[in-house]
Amino acid sequence: MRLRVSGEHTGNEYDLHSVVVGVTDDSSLPQGDLMNAFAEGVCNRNPTQTEAARKGIVATLGEAAMVDAAAVIAAFNAYPRAADATGIPIEEFKLEPTADLREELALDALPSRH
Amino acid sequence: MANLFAVAPATIRPPLLSALETAWSQLAEPGAWLTGAERTAVVAEVRHAWNCGLCNERKKALSPYTVAGEHEHLGALPSDWVDVIHRVATDSGRLTQSWLHEVLDAGVAEDEFIEIIGVAILAITIDAFADGIGVEHAALSTPQPGTPPRERLESSTPGPGWVSTTAPENAGPELKEHYLNGRGQFNIVRSLTLVPPAATQLFGLLDCLYMPNPSIRELEGIDRSISRAQMEFLAARSSLLFGCFY
Numbered sequence: 001m002r003l004r005v006s007g008e009h010t011g012n013e014y015d016l017h018s019v020v021v022g023v024t025d026d027s028s029l030p031q032g033d034l035m036n037a038f039a040e041g042v043c044n045r046n047p048t049q050t051e052a053a054r055k056g057i058v059a060t061l062g063e064a065a066m067v068d069a070a071a072v073i074a075a076f077n078a079y080p081r082a083a084d085a086t087g088i089p090i091e092e093f094k095l096e097p098t099a100d101l102r103e104e105l106a107l108d109a110l111p112s113r114h
Numbered sequence: 115m116a117n118l119f120a121v122a123p124a125t126i127r128p129p130l131l132s133a134l135e136t137a138w139s140q141l142a143e144p145g146a147w148l149t150g151a152e153r154t155a156v157v158a159e160v161r162h163a164w165n166c167g168l169c170n171e172r173k174k175a176l177s178p179y180t181v182a183g184e185h186e187h188l189g190a191l192p193s194d195w196v197d198v199i200h201r202v203a204t205d206s207g208r209l210t211q212s213w214l215h216e217v218l219d220a221g222v223a224e225d226e227f228i229e230i231i232g233v234a235i236l237a238i239t240i241d242a243f244a245d246g247i248g249v250e251h252a253a254l255s256t257p258q259p260g261t262p263p264r265e266r267l268e269s270s271t272p273g274p275g276w277v278s279t280t281a282p283e284n285a286g287p288e289l290k291e292h293y294l295n296g297r298g299q300f301n302i303v304r305s306l307t308l309v310p311p312a313a314t315q316l317f318g319l320l321d322c323l324y325m326p327n328p329s330i331r332e333l334e335g336i337d338r339s340i341s342r343a344q345m346e347f348l349a350a351r352s353s354l355l356f357g358c359f360y
Contacts, residue, residue: 002328014347040351044355071130075324078323079358081231084356089301108359
């Protein structure tokens with residue numbers, strides 16, 4: 001998971017459970033609550049939640065940040081669908097380095113684990 | 115060129131805006147296997163899928179494969195295409211290889227399948243961006259005339275997933291740029307390469323929405339207004355919301 005890699009590069013420690021459960025209080029990710037609400041709003045097609053999060057991000061980080069956040073969420077409306085519709089497996093070279101993380105976050109239990 | 119997001123309430127960086135407009139235009143053009151009219155009909159159908167009663171019932175079920183019925187559809191496409199479009203849109207995390215085999219056994223060519231999902235995913239992606247920044251979805255484009263060549267790519271081989279792909283070492287000039295910088299090591303980059311235009315059109319947009327090479331440290335040379343950690347949180351959280359392991 002590249003969030004962990006980013007933390008290793010910058011010296012920050014992120015609570016990766018926040019990715020699974022959507023709670024960001026203790027994750028130390030700046031504006032994590034807003035980012036989570038924005039991702040949930042767009043991916044769950046909830047316009048009320050999306051609008052509130054959008055306004056929050058614009059107010060705290062600015063308009064350009066909101067656009068870049070929307071862009072990443074849009075991109076990750078695509079990658080998962082492309083992977084899961086074609087049965088793309090995780091790369092061999094990722095299996096061992098991610099084993100502990102996958103177990104800790106119970107990611108291997110996902111139906112899309114091929 | 116489409117004039118997408120002309121009234122957007124936020125400034126969109128020019129390369130991204132250009133990529134969005136290019137992708138939207140490509141959706142109405144003839145593809146490698148589908149006509150412009152068919153591709154436009156896929157876009158319309160994928161938007162229709164969100165309000166499909168069968169899809170909503172399946173989404174709530176423990177297994178979507180235990181709920182039978184007929185999709186609520188626009189009537190422009192074969193039923194097997196409609197099932198592909200609706201399932202990819204509404205419940206992609208629970209697609210199975212046996213389901214795909216049923217689709218192919220019903221007569222959908224593997225190449226057609228790749229182009230159908232490529233168009234559907236591209237449309238979903240552009241609409242999701244519109245939802246994010248708070249603008250209306252773009253109006254459907256007028257289908258462009260032309261006959262798709264419908265020629266199987268001889269360099270394709272089975273795998274690494276359920277469908278055939280073109281490995282980087284077998285790729286011709288049509289995929290040269292797609293596989294630049296060694297990113298063919300990532301299986302997702304190979305996913306749609308059975309139909310090269312489907313792969314290059316989708317990733318041409320994704321490279322601007324996210325980044326061309328996620329292997330870089332932090333955001334070296336990438337101009338973004340959020341941190342790499344924030345980007346990766348959004349990426350991982352969105353993937354989890356769709357139940358995606360990859």
